[in-house]
Amino acid sequence: MNIINGKKIAQDLKADIANRVAKLDRKPGLAVILVGDDPASSVYVRNKDNACKEVGFYSEKINKPANITQNELLAEIKRLNNDDKIDGILVQLPLPKHLDTNQVIETISPKKDVDGFHSENIGKLMQNKPHFRPCTPKGVMTILATIGINLVGKNCVVVGASNIVGRPMAIELLNAQATVTICNSKTQNLATKLQQADVIVVAIGVAKMIQGTWIKKGAVVIDVGMNPLDNALVGDVDFDAAKKVAKWITPVPGGVGPMTIATLLENTLMAYHLRKEK
Numbered sequence: 001m002n003i004i005n006g007k008k009i010a011q012d013l014k015a016d017i018a019n020r021v022a023k024l025d026r027k028p029g030l031a032v033i034l035v036g037d038d039p040a041s042s043v044y045v046r047n048k049d050n051a052c053k054e055v056g057f058y059s060e061k062i063n064k065p066a067n068i069t070q071n072e073l074l075a076e077i078k079r080l081n082n083d084d085k086i087d088g089i090l091v092q093l094p095l096p097k098h099l100d101t102n103q104v105i106e107t108i109s110p111k112k113d114v115d116g117f118h119s120e121n122i123g124k125l126m127q128n129k130p131h132f133r134p135c136t137p138k139g140v141m142t143i144l145a146t147i148g149i150n151l152v153g154k155n156c157v158v159v160g161a162s163n164i165v166g167r168p169m170a171i172e173l174l175n176a177q178a179t180v181t182i183c184n185s186k187t188q189n190l191a192t193k194l195q196q197a198d199v200i201v202v203a204i205g206v207a208k209m210i211q212g213t214w215i216k217k218g219a220v221v222i223d224v225g226m227n228p229l230d231n232a233l234v235g236d237v238d239f240d241a242a243k244k245v246a247k248w249i250t251p252v253p254g255g256v257g258p259m260t261i262a263t264l265l266e267n268t269l270m271a272y273h274l275r276k277e278k
């Protein structure tokens, strides 16, 4: 069993980005918008802002009250679309219920959509002509490449079908020529499906849901879950049981989380170069 050190892979990626940024004549700029004060979202946004500073980016952390109107939020995004210092725009999700998330995402310029959530970028990923790729699935692909997993013909099971992780993750694996099964909270006989899997990616948001006995010996287990439990953070996989059967497994914390942030920086640097070229 090998525990995947996502923090180290992310640090190496950030060091590479910092070296490249040091040679640029303008700092790549990222704007991160947080609506309301959800504690988990506040931590994620702070981590993203700190990561920008670490690699020498310009960053704007924009806090808006939970009762902001749809039009006020769209106006802020349009302002950032036209701000030359800003290469990437990220609106932290989930948004308060009264806001139309889809319209918010579609208002971000596809050229600054470093989350890769705009329909234009998701469409390109679906067509296997990727442009901006969602950060968590792309970060998982970097992890799999770094540990030397060849995905061609492998049985991959994705547990979770969200727009942020599960769906784009399944398409990433398909684009890498894996055979992909997508499960969701209603899937029957999940254990049987997982027992066939060479690679498992779990993003379902239920603490320790995936049991060790559901995992094939020698499988790669990627846990995207981040669930508060007894004053700690745990993943969607029962780590202590799973690590006994898996060949490779990500811990929580210190696995996928740091890679999401490093990949956001990677996408922002890409947005900078593409904007400069035009």
Ligand code: GUN
Binding pocket: 090, 091, 092, 093, 094, 115, 135, 136, 164, 260
């Ligand atoms: N909420 C959870 N993950 C993400 C992410 O990758 N991007 C944004 N914008 N919100 C999130």
